[in-house]
Amino acid sequence: MRIFFLLIFLLNCFVNTVNAQSETIPDAKIDKLVKQAWEDFKYSNFEKSLITSRVALNYATASKNNDLIAKSYKIIAGNYNELSEFDKAIFFYNKSLYYAYKADNDSLKHNLYNNLGNVYCFEKKQFDKGINYYKKSIAYGLKINNVSHVYFTNLNIAWAYFDIGKFKEGYPYLKFIENNIEKYGDQSTEIVVNMLTGMYANYRNENDAANAYFLSAIKAGENGEEQSDLSYAHLEYSKFLTKIKKYKEAYEHLTAYNQITEELYNQEKLKKASIAGFNLELDEYKRQIDKIENEKISQYQSLKKSRIIVILFILVSLILLVLIITLIKNIRFKKQHNLELLKAKEIAEEASLLKTQFISTISHELRTPLYGVVGITNMLLEEHKELSHSKHLSSLKFSARYLLSLVNDILQINKIEENKVILENLTFNISDEITMIKNSLSFLSQKNNNKISVYIDADIPEYLIGDKLRLAQILMNLVSNALKFTKDGEVEIKVDLCKIEGKNYFLDFLIKDNGVGIASVDQGKIFEKFVQVGRKDEDYQGTGLGLSIVKRLLGLFGSTITLESDIGQGTSFSFMIPFEYDPQKTKKIIDEIEVDLTSNEVYKILIVEDNLINQLVTKKIIEKNNYVCKVVDDGFAALDIIEKESFDLILMDINMPLMNGFETTKRIRLKQIKTPIVALTAFDKDEITDEAISSGINDIIVKPFEPLKLFKIINYLIQEAENAG
CATH class of the missing domain: 3.30.565.10 (Histidine kinase-like ATPase, C-terminal domain)
Structure with a gap:
């Protein structure tokens, strides 16, 4: 019992100290801070928004204004959602929901359930749970008689269904949106409505209508401020263009999507925002401690002061002293432990880099001979028709295809673990x-x-x-x-x-x-x-x-x-x-699949390749399509021959002795030669894309490859060069 009363007195002293230090400001000023944090969030200034909302939350907590606490938590959750910290976003949305119920703010409840629906449908991919939240949001929207809110939530439900390809289930919600667009639609939803209508038209194979709606969505986005929605419009339009085989335009809109996304989520902003978020979490822990301490103290406010309490206070002070000493020791231990963790992290990162380099090297060394195996197998089947029914040769071809697939998966096992295999x-x-x-x-x-x-x-x-x-x-x-x-x-x-x-x-x-x-x-x-x-x-x-x-x-x-x-x-x-x-x-x-690979045009192709087997395979593939083909062994020979002869396209190996494919391409471009160049390489495409573009290479195809894919790229680049000329 003595220890029990001792702890009570300690908590009383601690809370009095905390309350003395807490600053109370008018609710109007807190509300102004909340609005400022919301403005910063809308313009993607996540660092400033987190800092301002943290200050607002501290003041609102001191003021015990549940409505402003709920609004502050909502903005914090929104920031974490945009920073892709979805578990934290859900945590703070639920905190906001708790205080919204305490404040009996139905409008805020509607918004929060809508936002939780967005996170679970579009980020966590827990579709059923997300739809549940959307339906709760609609219920509160109808309760407050705000049909415009209901309109917006119906828009999100339609988008969620369309995002997973359930167009029939999503169409009733799209129909509701279209019927009410003149009354409740605005500039902020115009992009998404047009985009969703375009997606539905695409699903119904109404290509002309789909194209018109996507263009309207992009035009509305370019005239407005909703850059995030504009980026999604570019992305969905790119998918549609790919479907109707307008690959060049699809690539342009995919590039626009990537540029807008990169601008919205600047890495420097994310780094600074993470620091602000860390401070925010510390404040959250402090508030939890304050809440527990206040609840305990409120139960013993009626205790009488006496001589025993004074003695207990002295004992508590001694205990506090011991605790402080222990805390200091723990802090020192944690610092040392953190240094060890940092060192272990550096070792792990170095090991990961070595693993990546090893995988890259092995990938190239295995794909190069596999290209020869696959190519020569195909040559045998084509040149010796009598072997076309041979079980052994068919099994060899199948095994080569299987081995290539297996090698790719093993060499990129990290991609399988990250679910990047499609x-x-x-x-x-x-x-x-x-x-x-x-x-x-x-x-x-x-x-x-x-x-x-x-x-x-x-x-x-x-x-x-x-x-x-x-x-x-x-x-x-x-x-x-x-x-x-x-x-x-x-x-x-x-x-x-x-x-x-x-x-x-x-x-x-x-x-x-x-x-x-x-x-x-x-x-x-x-x-x-x-x-x-x-x-x-x-x-x-x-x-x-x-x-x-x-x-x-x-x-x-x-x-x-x-x-x-x-x-x-x-x-x-x-x-x-x-x-x-x-x-x-x-x-x-x-x-x-059954596409005629022959061409009415006779193009002249230069192959730059140092591997003799790969030279043979590539030349056979090219000449089979009735193209004229010349082969050189290295980059210097390529530079010599293009001075004497002209070519419609160059197939360039990357890993060559004396001078690699990047350097060879740079020197060709310095001669003002604009002949299309395709990198024909065993390297993984993601590893060399940046360097290939900077050196002047037009496209990349990884060995082994399907001939149809190669000829599609060749025909496209040659026709593009002729049109530009």
Whole structure:
């Protein structure tokens, strides 16, 4: 009890001190600060807005004005939302909501629920939760009879549905917006309304209408101050132009989007704002402590002062002294710990840089010979038609494609972990793909005297749409694992049609063997990177990445993998993936693939390449399209030949001895030669884009490549050069 009363007295003294130091100013001045913070926020001056709102929040808390506290928290949350600190934004929006309820401010509740809906729909991608908040916002908008607020929230709901491709669900909200635009629309919503109408017209393939609405949105944005909405209008218009194959205009609007975004989120602003945000968080912690202390003190305001309290005060002072000494020691320890963390961070960053450099080097060294393998395989199939039905050569071609996909994923495993790998929509026959996998693994099955049996549900359509290369990668990993760990046995590949939802056909895959099996204690770790369970060096080979990649790739499909196994009882892996079945879309994809690569024009192409195999492959590809082609080994030879002959386009390797492709291009441009130059390289495109542009290179294509893509770029650049001339 003595210690209890001692702590009470300590809290009383502490609160009295805090209250004595708190400054109270008129609510009108606090309201002026709140309005100033809001103005700074609207003009993207996040640093100043955070600082001003922090001052306003301190004064509002001292004044106990719940309405102004709620408004200050709302502005703070908005700043964190714009700075992409979405968890902090949600935290402060909820704080604002708490005080808005205390102040009984329905208008503020409407705005806050709308903002929470924006964060969950557009940033956190928790669509159902976001729509819930939007509906609460609409309820409060109707309660305060402010239809203009309801109009704005309906706009956000329509945008949210359209953003995830649910145009039918979003259309009723768009219809409400269009019916009320003259009454409640304004300049701030004009851009978004036109953009959403353009998106819906695009969905309905009404291209002329879509184009007109997108242009209206961009025009409204250029005449107004809503730069963020203008950037989204450029982005959606770029997607539309790409769809209708106006690639040049699409690129221009994508560039405009990037420029506006970069201006809005200047890095220097973000750095300064983060400092202000840190101070804000410290103030928040202090307010939490003050609140707890005030609540405790309020319970014991009736305690009488006596001699015992004086004695307790002395004891408390001694305890405080001990606590202060302990606090000082803790601060010193934390400083030392922070220095150690900083050093560890520097080491980690250095290791990350070395890893990136290693991946870049390996990427180039692997893609270069792969270009030769893929190219020569295609040459054999084209020049020796009698081999076109050879299972071995077809398996070689398939394995080369698979190996290229696998190498790209392994070399860019960090991109997979950051969900930067995007699934493609290709048409394929599931039976053909599995047969190809079976044939390509026949050597492995023969080695261990295994049999591969395949069962495919007859109800599965002939052609499906999805990422067949990723699916093949998953199956190749699982089947090859089963074959390696099974001897004198059988590996079963089974595909069943599980269910149909609209155009989506859900296929259930089962890979089952009767091999050595996996112990239950090891089953939890086999999907980790570089893990190989029960391996004997003389028996099995592999990187230990296969199952890790399988798990991550299935995650991209929105699926998970199930394992059933036991020692000596074999192993079975099962998973489910939805694929689209759309005959019209399949026909369109096939028509786009079957493009005649020949040209009526005879263009003269110069190839600058030091690798003899790559020279042969590239020359064969170019001459197959009836182009005239010349090859030189290095940059100096390129400079000599362009003095004597003229070319329509130059294909430039980057990594060459004596003088690399960047330096060669710079010297060509110094001669005032404007011939289009395409970098034909094994480097990752993101690594060299800036240097390529600065040196005068017009475009980049990464080896190995699809010939169709190369000829599209060649034709476009040559025609552009002729038009400019």
